[in-house]
Amino acid sequence: MDLRLRGKVAVLTGASVGIGLAVAEGFAAEGVNLVLAARQRERLEKVAVDIAARHGVRVVPVACDVGTTEGVDALVGAAIQEFNGADILFNNAGTGSNETLMEAPDEKWQAYWELHVMAAVRLARGIVPAMKQRGGGAILHNASICAAQPLGYEPIYNVTKAALMMFSKNLANEVVKDNIRVNTVRRRPTIRRTS
Template identity: 50%
Template sequence: MDLNLKNKNVLITGATKGIGLELAHKFAEEGANIIFCARNYKLIQTNVNEIKKKYKINILGKECDITNYSQIVNFINDIKNTFNGIDVLINNAGSGSNETIMESNDEDWQYYWDLHVMSVVRLCRLIVPLMKNNGGGVILNNASICASQPLWYEPIYNVTKSALVMLSKNLSNELIKF
């Protein structure tokens, strides 16, 4: 299938396993250049080598904790030095929590808020100007069915993914004019 993605630059967060890794393969299969980040350096290198060999595309994989703003800035600077902008941003990084509201602590709430919501805000603030300079782009935020049908044992995940859905709607309203 040709989706007109040849030589498009696709940034995927959390692409060393699961949905993110599968997305990296599918976009690479379409000829897109792949840029991704995750926290596991060994998996990053393994996946970079595998994807580059299999699809013969340009690829950049970097270790980056997207809850850390300075690491995000450094990652984006590496992208600017390697690629001519970003065409597609897929905010995929995330993980579940497993505690009730009464069992959880403030640190857990803050961590998942930073992971699922603030990382997306920060990445969009840094990448949207690059997209505008290139005439536009696409932002996809991976939420969850838990945003509307919560699981009893993952309240933090449910709440932060709900916030991500609302963030996506607000971002869409703000950026539609571009």
């Protein structure tokens, strides 16, 4: 399939396994150069070398925690240094929650908020100016069907993914004038995460 993406640049978070890795593979097969983020350096670097070798695209791995300001700064910095920005941003990194709403301390809430919401806010702030200079782009947020309707588990996950979905809708309104499209993916969980 030719989606006319050859030569474009995509920044993907949570790209070393699972959905993020599958999306990275899909982009690379279309000739898209990649900036990939995940925390575990060795696994990410292996993925980057493998994808680059099989698809002939440039792949820059950035081992970082996107739930922190420093992590996002490192990721944005690499995209700007290596590619002068990006045309596509896929905010995918996320994690399930086991805690109940009544028992979870503030620190837990804050951690999910930083990863599911603030990572997307900070990445948009970092990447949108460069996207504008390139004439536009596309931003995708991986939320969950649970952002709209809880399935009876992972309550803090659901609350923070709902906030991500609403951030995504509002961002779409704000950057449409810059020819930037913003979408949210709301997939039904196929597995129950334990971590």
